[in-house]
Amino acid sequence: MIETILLLNPVYVTLFWAVVLNFYNHKKYPPKAFLGKFMIVAFILYLSHFFYFTGQHQIYHYIDGFYILASLLVYPMYHIYIRLLTSEQYFSLKKHGKYLAVPVVISVFYIIGALLMTTGQHEIFLKGSNLESQDAIAQYMQWVYYVARGIFVLQVFFYLYVNFRLIIVNNNQLQDYYSNTDDRRLQWVQFFNISFAITSIASIAAAITGREAFASGVYSLAGPSIVFSSMLFFIGLLGNTQNTVHTQAEETEPSIPEEPSQVPESDIKRQMEELFATQQIFKNPDLKIWDLSKMLGTNRTYISRFINQEYNRNFCNHVNHYRVGFIKEVLRDNPAMSNEQIADISGFGSVSSLYRAFKNADGISFSAFRKEHQQNGNNSKTNQVQE
CATH class of the missing domain: 1.20.1070 (Rhopdopsin 7-helix transmembrane proteins)
Incomplete structure (x- = not known):
């Protein structure tokens, strides 16, 4: 039996x-x-x-x-x-x-x-x-x-x-x-x-x-x-x-030239800085390199290579670089904000993604950074009271 x-x-x-x-x-x-x-x-x-x-x-x-x-x-x-x-x-x-x-x-x-x-x-x-x-x-x-x-x-x-x-x-x-x-x-x-x-x-x-x-x-x-x-x-x-996770199938703009010879690299860099620093496109949790390449009028292959050569990082790390910087600004103004809220408004798909990206970017854990930031904030307030 x-x-x-x-x-x-x-x-x-x-x-x-x-x-x-x-x-x-x-x-x-x-x-x-x-x-x-x-x-x-x-x-x-x-x-x-x-x-x-x-x-x-x-x-x-x-x-x-x-x-x-x-x-x-x-x-x-x-x-x-x-x-x-x-x-x-x-x-x-x-x-x-x-x-x-x-x-x-x-x-x-x-x-x-x-x-x-x-x-x-x-x-x-x-x-x-x-x-x-x-x-x-x-x-x-x-x-x-x-x-x-x-x-x-x-x-x-x-x-x-x-x-x-x-x-x-x-x-x-x-x-x-x-x-x-x-x-x-x-x-x-x-x-x-x-x-x-x-x-x-x-x-x-x-x-x-x-x-x-x-x-x-x-x-x-x-x-x-x-x-x-x-x-x-x-x-x-x-x-x-499980959904498919193709890394090749989403290239849907074959008419865009392989090399954007008409656009100088300095202009590409300036436009990228505008998109990330000013328009803050990194807040989109589903941002893909295809989205960025369409905004810049070029193709995915060129943008991927440009980011790698110019900034020495891949697309994911490049986006997370801006997200981490944004989080630091948020914590200065709203130190009591929860981790879930921070992950949501900065474009991270989850708190675990936030932790991992922060560790990769700064070499310290997010909790350690937040604790240190809170201590510095408390010390600053104490000094102001004493003065």
Whole structure:
């Protein structure tokens, strides 16, 4: 009974999210819709595990090929999902088919071999027993099976690495394009990428030794079942609320020349100072570099490079520089104002963003600055009274 519950946990979780996420329109919400397809593949994978570990080999005989396909699709599809969250607008078989080709080809070879086997031969093969060495089909199946295992192990290392790189690059680029990045950073995706790295130890062990190592009892299944069920549930939950965080798709002004040769850099700097210091555009919590480039009549690439070269900081830090300066002025006039009010009127999306930006700008925490400022204010008042 306990074994059945453990085996069905990831089946229920993936089925639930497969249903929920596949209700999203793939044109309006491509990452969520594709995550729904990922959950379908994961559902097939864990349903196959259920039939295998409960000894229902007669049923498993017919879905073994789909198990191989699903196991080889999990990591490539999760990688495609991350790409749809960060740098690519929609799923395209032409663009993303290269990630799916090898799993499909290996699975086709495996399914062909399984169809050429008799039911009895296939059941013996699934149990890990040796067939007659003279049997060409058995040798072929063993060869394909070992190739599939090897490819899976390579996938684990390859996709974990490229996912890490993709998320890090995206998080860095966000600071070049957005003034508030808290809602766009994919920290939870990176967390699950790390979790995948840890749990992949079990996947690699299963690929090398075979699933028989986990069929010894309830305790050998408990850990993987609880961990994978929890991970998949929270991936579905957070993926259901996560919006895309493209850093390339919002460039909508192709007619603007790549280099604003007609506008001297001195004029660009003067206009920027006017926008930030006088018009205080930094108070807009959703200010993006595309907004600034439109105000200046130039393109995002030029503005990003200009800020970096002229001020030695990225767009996010440049905006926060003015926000921090504004906060210092506010505290001089209204020392009792709450942190939430200060964050709101200065353009920060949250108090935590204010704390982080202040620390980056001045090297001290906001609370330490505020305490020091209050002490100086009290000392100044005391001196005035004494005089």
